Amino acid sequence: NLRMTMTRTWLDNCSTTVDSADKRCTAIYYAREASAVLSMVGCFIVCLLVIVYRRYQTFKQRMVLYLLLPSLIVAATARYPNISNHSLGCEVVGYFFNFGILSQRFLLLYLMIYNLIFVSLMDRPRYLEVGFHIFVWFGSLGISAIPLFGNHYGSAGVWCWIKDTT
Secondary structure (H helix, E strand, C coil), rough: CCCCCCCCHHHHHHHCCCCCCHHHHHHHHHHHHHHHHHHHHHHHHHHHHHHCCCCCHHHHHHHHHHHHHHHHHHHHHHCCCCCCCHHHHHHHHHHHHHHHHHHHHHHHHHHHHHHHHHHHCCCCHHHHHHHHHHHHHHHHHHHHHHHHHCCEEEEECCCEECCCCC
8 A cells, every 4th residue: 555645845835826925925926926027028029920911821821819818817816816715716816717728738749740740741731720729728618628537627726727736
């Protein structure tokens, strides 16, 4: 019978809000806020440039927009202010954070498969775009819903995601 134990650290006492007395927790909170804001600003600027210069005609150009959406979702959920560790809001933020991360990974997988097919067959597989979108978005929604059934979304230290007690 193998028993796993987790080592408790100072990070376990941090909350998702800035009300912590520990300076390290406050530093992590503000670093998370700053990186989320910078990411959101960057996503908006790139999106605006793509739309203004009409750089969405080819697949490669559209892929930039496809990757911006989950990046914006992840940045927005990381930016969610002063959320209670044990609330429905924390579960919702955790769900969308997980959805954004999975969508990013699936889109990168899609891009690799697309490039492998393009390089090996020297053909642009246009038929794959719709199928992969179904896989990426519905797959991410479905996989992110699995922890909802066990009530596993919640506080994971300084952010809301899958609980650290799970």
